[in-house]
Amino acid sequence: MSTLTTLASGQLLAQEETLSTHVGNPWANIGIFLVFVCITLWLVLRASKNTKTAADFYAGGRSFSGTQNGVAIAGDYLSAASFLGIVGAIAIYGYDGFLYSIGFLVAWLVALLAVAEMLRNTGKFTMADVLSFRLKQRPVRIAAAASTLAVCVFYLLAQMAGAGALVSLLLGIDSRAGQSLVITVVGMLMIVYVFIGGMKGTTYVQIIKATLLIAGTAVMTVWILALFGFNFSEVLGQAVEVSGEPGLLEPGLQYGADFMTKLNFISLGIALVFGTAGLPHVLMRFYTVPTAKEARKSVVWAIVLIGAFYLFTLVLGFGAAALLTPEQINNAPGGQNSAAPLLAYELGGTLLLGLIAAVAFATILAVVAGLTITASASFAHDIYGQVIKKGQIDSKGEVRVGRITVIVVGLLAIAGGIGAQGQNVAFLVSLAFAVAASANLPTILYSLFWRRFTTRGALWSMYGGLGSSVALIFFSPVVWGAPTSFFPEIDMALYPLTNPGLVSIPLAFFLGWLGSVTSKDNEDPAKQAEMEIRSLTGVGAEKAVEH
Template sequence: MTITALTALNPPTASGEEEVLSTEVGNPWANIGIFLIFVGVTLFFVLRASKSNNTAADYYAGGRSFSGTQNGTAIAGDYLSAASFLGIVGAIAVYGYDGFLYSIGFLVAWLVALLLVAELLRNTGKFTMADVLSFRLRQGPVRIAAASSTLAVCLFYLLAQMAGAGALVSLLLGIDSRAGQSLIIAVVGALMIVYVFIGGMKGTTWVQIIKAALLIAGSAVMTFWVLARYGFNFSALLGDSVERTGQDALLEPGLQYGVDLLTKMDFLSLGLALVLGTAGLPHVLIRFYTVPTAKDARKSVVWAIWLIGAFYLFTLVLGYGAAAMLDQERILSAPGGQNSAAPLLAYELGGTLLLGIIAAVAFATILAVVAGLTITASASFAHDIYGQVIKKGKIDNKGEVRAARTTVVVVGILAILGGIGAQGQNVAFLVALAFAVAASANLPTILYSLFWKGFTTRGALWSMYGGLGSSILLIAFSPVVWGAETSFFPETDLALYPLANPGLVSIPLAFLLGWVGSKTSTVAEDPVKQAEMEIRSLTGVGAEKASEH
């Protein structure tokens, strides 16, 4: 889920030429075989789940039948993407201390979700974020704005995940050709469509639970293995990583951020987007509706914090382990760049078998995350736009589920085509945009809706569209897209905004627009609905009855 994970797909060598290492790492057939086992197991659970997808609550929210522990594990599976695993390990292996800052940002973000969002959101909503935002405001325009923001986050996140899948194929399966990578992207997309179309939220949740267990177990085994090689002496591991890389600064801040004022501001901007964006990610927020009570929603987040925290501690050991046991030139010049650190370390530790398992985990991770994003996009369009705006709520369960499944196919095809088109490009801006939109457009509006009685429809629209528009505009004219070696268009410099992430500007701007829009609004909102939302969000009174419909 990190931006660094996708910034160096094939970095240039010192000579300026791209060096491509042999992709014959392990046995590609073993990697494929282990992955097919995972697909078979998860398809079994998806088919079982499909038997009880009769209502919209079943399809969107899994019938609200998951416990806090199950949902917390699924949240961890949804949150820990392939870039979290492969990208953070690679970032630590190359940048050391600065790479680990990503892990800290992602973990701290869950405190915002726990303290300000999870329980209140579960009490107030039914299926989507738009349910909360439109509860006390005008339904039509607010739902359209919220759905637009949700679809933007999901689409850009999907493109990044799909393109990331193609970029990693070279190392994991030994496929070098563009056509071969395109085929893999199509296969991942087709599996995603099958999982979500048939299984809905129940099937998606079980995929995420299995994937989280595999990812955390695989990381734990590798962590134990690395530490065992150093007699469980972490200091010896750190010392060896410095000696192998020849960089004393690997244990200190400054290799990536803090070099000058601009990089310090860049890190502050990125940190704001990561910490605040997580609590506004629609595919995370929708998970709070899959549990029966607000207490379970809170328990889900606590459980997720423990699992995600443990995982990020594992990445610290694995990142420095890769630095200590692998040559940096080998990591950076391999297909996938920094992303190759974890698979190369797995092959160094356990040969073909461990690499095959890690390859399967990487693909399972991509598959689970894109499934979660797809069900979120499906719910947002079918429930908010089609069901509530176009049909004005006059639609039965079968009609809404049918619309949701149609949306799944459309979103899946768009994700496949977008992922194929983005191959070989720097897709970091897609991830940055997803977090920036979530932090700018979603979170300010959610917090204002939950905690400020004076918030109005105009304020909501200004905040959401202002956050969405400003983040896209700033990204479009940033060094992530123009002028730098890792830019989308490296040969042309049209960067007018100096930072790689718009969070430092777009997040405060969205809060300001929400306040100004509300203060200048001439239309008063319904005080009865405001009072009802406050009571429901804080106490849960009336939430269960609303959830049944």
């Protein structure tokens, strides 16, 4: 191990000056980016030829097989937070950073077992289709669309911040203005992808991205283990030695130092475990397959791919800690988010860096596209089509409004990403999970499993969960007063935790119950029975979807 340590230290010292400005050859990095963009744009343009109806734009014409959709689900779920953020968090915080991997993986299982197939059997295009099935259409659709848009915007902040960090690192851009320009370019490219290709084009990008991401991380994982004689204990030992942090392999480096950080961890864990089951862009993916059988097949593929990936992040994170110093990671453009591309450069030089960077870029672009198509569907289908037009709108009109929404959401994502520069993307995604778990999950579970649930309960739960989670985030150290805050110079943090889940999620469940038991509304028992049968058996689901 001492020989490896000496070699790594010598390499780090020799490259320290170069890495402070850029990694690898910027022109080579740009070239690999352009190849990827050209290939995916060609696929999107091909997909656009068959994107004519609302079902085409929002659900890809329901033409994908279970295998294709399973890979695409993995692509949707494995975001920049999973790759850039978690590897960086493990490299800096060790054991505590790996808790993000565990949380994201367990959360996926909760989503699959509790809600995914039932939602697919009951819905049409969006989560609001399900929530309004047995309740009053207009108010529930408005509330569901509002929560969907809020979750998508929070999630987009993380992805755009990751895009800025990654591309800025590769091109040697270390000024805030330069990174802002990069985020703007990435955002405009994403708008083009979704505007032209819709869900079909987005799905093809997701499949390519997931394949490249898992293959790339698998290669890096084997490479790291080979350097240490396939002895993971050696990797951990050198990670402790290079980082200079004896507690890297023990709990408490990020969470657990005092009572408040322990509460922070509990809040984070609750948000991660329950958040996925309320993420609209992941749940929407189940509407792209033709049958419930294909939906179940999607689940199998997604579990295998996602589970393998999170095992890879453990090796990549501690491998980065073993081969890179904390200063080298933190001082690079993008901070912790740069650990994965820096590790790729350390292992394989410019070529591997360019390939891994293209994979990371694909990861960001695909997830951003998925979020944008979800936000577009939520507004165009639920607000404009069903509330404003009361269902009296043709497919082409709905698609036209959806494309306008894509542009608006894209511009909001660009503005938010510029403001979120420097934040760890895994942490930013945890905020989106908290909002999703607070605003969406209680209403979804109550709608599927509780017959006494009413429209008032749904509205109280969604608005209460959404309002409390957003308010707690706004008045927390995430925004005010801490060195990593959006406004570090001003201390207006009234809520001491960095994640609202500990308060907002139980509050949303309580409000859903309270609103229902105090409501005098009598929901239609026939609709309740129909929803229960359809959600559990899928009977009638295909017919409803076609219409």
